[in-house]
Amino acid sequence: MRSERRAKILRVSTPTFAQRTAGPYDLIVAAFVGLLLISNVAAVKLIQFGPDVEVLGFPVLPIITDGGFILFPLTYVIGDVLAEVYGLRGARRAIVMGFVMASIASLTFLLVGIAPAAADWPNQTAYDAILGFVPRIVVASLAAYFVGQFLNAWVLVWMKTRRRDGGLWARLLGSTLVGQAADTTIFCLVAFYGVLTGGSMLNYILVGFVYKVLVELLVMPITYRAVKFVKRREPTYADSAPVTDDVDV
Structure with missing residues (x-):
């Protein structure tokens, strides 16, 4: 009787916690969303490399890009991992989470920007210049990200259903070409149409696309x-036995 009472007390006093999943999915999604948010803030600055050089009337230099070029390609690398290991459903969940958090970040920057500044705080102009709500940039970033990442995941998963685990290099390359083409074109046109025109806009799009594809090829x-x-550390992966696919790198 005493032992039963003691066991009952222990059950009542012991807190209950949910069990975290054994796989690394949550950490991958966290890295994916973090890189996306950092890249979106960095993308407000246009960057130019090189002097003015034209070939047959087409501006070859300067190279024009934005601050997002440093980290944003890595979101596609992580997106490839998510789509390859967790399928379209797992990738879609991460993409939607990134979209929601990027939207919340933009709304937060907007609300902070329009809130009255303290009388002795002299940096409102600087804040507005960097984090101010620029509708075109926000819409361009969200639309390009959403379409590009979904196409990247869909193409990779579609190719995998046709060849199963073989030909990872082809899946990575094919999904990158489609996703980055959509992402770069949508962002450049929506964000800077009218600011950049003619050859400069074409330069901006081509440079961004080529750079992002080259980065993914280099880090392949x-x-x-x-x-x-x-795959080896995800217990739910269907082929969690030793992974031997794509040795033909």
């Missing part, structure tokens, strides 16, 4: 290892 060996690493 890392993407391979990341995919294999996650």
